[in-house]
Amino acid sequence: DSCIRTSDCTNSINNTRCLNKKCACAGHYIKEDNRTCRLRHLGDSCNKSSECGTVGLKVCENKVCSCAKGYKKETSSDTGEESRCVRIILGDPCSKLRDCSFISQGV
Structure with missing residues (x-):
């Protein structure tokens, strides 16, 4: 229009x-x-982080909305809610070293 x-x-x-x-x-x-x-939503295309929503939790990385460093994607299957970014804590599983690199001496 x-x-x-x-x-x-x-x-x-x-x-x-x-x-x-x-x-x-x-x-x-x-x-x-x-x-x-x-x-x-997480996984949608973007040009800059401000397009991805919650400042500090989501970033535009390689033109895709992703969780910021120190956060991971979490989907609530109980409520059917959209995926969200939650803080990574000690004891959480990681799929790559970057997932834990924000923790002091994390491996």
């Missing part, structure tokens, strides 16, 4: 803004279909 002001977009689709006279998803939202903008 074409627009002049952001309100031209937000009146019909939530979480949008007017950018270069076209409606686009705002901030850390991503186009899901032609009528919906949703929050970016």
Whole structure:
């Protein structure tokens, strides 16, 4: 849709803004279909960390939203909630050295 002001977009689709006279998803939202903008999830594409949501927990790494250093992806199968980033603690399993490198003398 074409627009002049952001309100031209937000009146019909939530979480949008007017950018270069076209409606686009705002901030850390991503186009899901032609009528919906949703929050970016872990694994979604990105260009910068601010697009991935929660500052400090998620980062844009290799153009993909990922958990920041010292955090791991956790999915709640009980509630069906979207994956989230939780702090890694001693005793957590790791798949690569980077997972534990933030812990002093961690291996």
